[in-house]
Amino acid sequence: MRISFIIPSRNNLKYLKWSYAAIRANQGEHIAEICIADDNSNDGTWEWCQQVLNDGDTHFKCIRNDGPNRLGHTILYDRLINEVASYDKCIIFHADMYLCPGALDEIEKYIGPKKIVSLTRIEPPLHPDGPEKFLADWGVEPEEFNESAFLQWFVSPEANGYKPKYDTTTDGIFAPWAFMKADFQEIGGHDPLYAPQSKEDSDIFNRFQLNGVEFIQTWKGCVYHMTCRGSRFNPTLTTPGKNSTEWEEQNKRSTRNFIRKWGHFVSHTDLLKPIIPPKYNIGFKINNCSINLLHALEPWCTVVYVGDNKLIEHYIADEQKNTKMDLKKRVHSLDYSNPLDYHDVVVEIDGYRFSKIDFENIQYLSQILQANKPEQGSFELNNLKITVLQLEEYQNQLIKL
Numbered sequence: 462m463r464i465s466f467i468i469p470s471r472n473n474l475k476y477l478k479w480s481y482a483a484i485r486a487n488q489g490e491h492i493a494e495i496c497i498a499d500d501n502s503n504d505g506t507w508e509w510c511q512q513v514l515n516d517g518d519t520h521f522k523c524i525r526n527d528g529p530n531r532l533g534h535t536i537l538y539d540r541l542i543n544e545v546a547s548y549d550k551c552i553i554f555h556a557d558m559y560l561c562p563g564a565l566d567e568i569e570k571y572i573g574p575k576k577i578v579s580l581t582r583i584e585p586p587l588h589p590d591g592p593e594k595f596l597a598d599w600g601v602e603p604e605e606f607n608e609s610a611f612l613q614w615f616v617s618p619e620a621n622g623y624k625p626k627y628d629t630t631t632d633g634i635f636a637p638w639a640f641m642k643a644d645f646q647e648i649g650g651h652d653p654l655y656a657p658q659s660k661e662d663s664d665i666f667n668r669f670q671l672n673g674v675e676f677i678q679t680w681k682g683c684v685y686h687m688t689c690r691g692s693r694f695n696p697t698l699t700t701p702g703k704n705s706t707e708w709e710e711q712n713k714r715s716t717r718n719f720i721r722k723w724g725h726f727v728s729h730t731d732l733l734k735p736i737i738p739p740k741y742n743i744g745f746k747i748n749n750c751s752i753n754l755l756h757a758l759e760p761w762c763t764v765v766y767v768g769d770n771k772l773i774e775h776y777i778a779d780e781q782k783n784t785k786m787d788l789k790k791r792v793h794s795l796d797y798s799n800p801l802d803y804h805d806v807v808v809e810i811d812g813y814r815f816s817k818i819d820f821e822n823i824q825y826l827s828q829i830l831q832a833n834k835p836e837q838g839s840f841e842l843n844n845l846k847i848t849v850l851q852l853e854e855y856q857n858q859l860i861k862l
Contacts, residue, residue, distance in 0.1 A: 464494070467538055468496065469541070489563070495522070499523065500531055533656050552568070580683055582684055592731045647861070663727040714783045722859065746795065748811050759792060768795045804850075
């Protein structure tokens with residue numbers, strides 16, 4: 462099998478060297494092309510890439526963002542896939558991942574058109590355990606990693622070795638995930654709405670699923686994953702196990718943008734297969750609106766209507782920098798138009814009476830409408846007045862960029 466590894470990197474050279482060495486040691490008989498994107502690093506990443514090329518690795522390619530601003534992996538994944546990768550099979554890989562022996566054999570076994578294969582992550586306990594991964598502490602830094610002992614543990618049938626939680630494959634998707642380039646390009650790749658990072662993976666997983674892609678997690682193909690060294694726990698930005706301020710701020714922005722696009726929080730099964738509620742065309746009419754209420758509610762609808770034009774101007778001036786969506790198309794005054802002429806569902810809200818229960822109902826409105834399938838007309842839900850004209854679903858319009 463010929464496969465291209467897609468690895469953006471920013472100031473995590475020691476992990477990148479560790480990951481590169483593991484791929485070369487454990488790729489077996491497969492041809493593994495390693496494609497690196499240096500995102501304006503200042504730790505010698507680009508110089509190391511040039512040395513790898515000078516040393517004669519003919520299956521190594523690299524590009525560089527010269528800055529001054531970070532592009533992030535949302536953008537660089539796509540550049541590597543569309544502009545650099547040579548092969549029709551690719552794998553999204555992180556610089557803090559160690560490719561285990563036999564992993565590429567497992568990918569070859571299952572990958573194909575409309576089939577994405579995820580490798581099982583073996584991780585130190587920096588995050589809570591989950592049914593989709595295996596916790597085992599072999600260190601959180603390359604210098605702590607005892608490769609020979611790890612490999613003996615991984616391949617050993619003896620007690621205390623790696624024991625897959627499932628005898629068969631399961632249906633989750635997460636990094637590292639291997640895919641056909643054609644399936645990726647068919648839907649337009651990652652959405653730059655989430656640049657530089659965070660929630661771009663949940664978005665593209667939704668779109669893959671809606672486009673008929675099957676997700677396969679193999680429990681015999683694995684990586685050891687030191688977790689989050691690219692941004693969230695990047696040692697140049699924070700300490701291990703502590704979120705960087707940069708990541709926290711971007712995650713908030715990306716979460717709001719995910720809700721704007723999909724109308725719901727990221728949702729998935731325990732094994733990380735996406736759950737995608739319907740996307741409806743919903744308008745909010747808010748009387749007695751405050752800036753805090755507008756900030757809380759705007760992402761949850763198609764368009765929001767409020768009575769104070771100065772409030773609208775203030776909100777857009779403050780929030781527009783956090784999204785590529787045009788907020789002038791999403792926030793209007795109450796006298797702009799009749800929402801019933803533009804929206805399938807209209808929710809009337811009184812800011813003076815709006816409660817915690819009302820906000821919870823707003824957050825799960827798509828699921829509530831899907832489950833109850835109300836007929837055309839109006840009804841009350843706590844302090845919300847909801848008028849339904851139709852329940853047309855629009856999530857399939859989000860598949861392709």
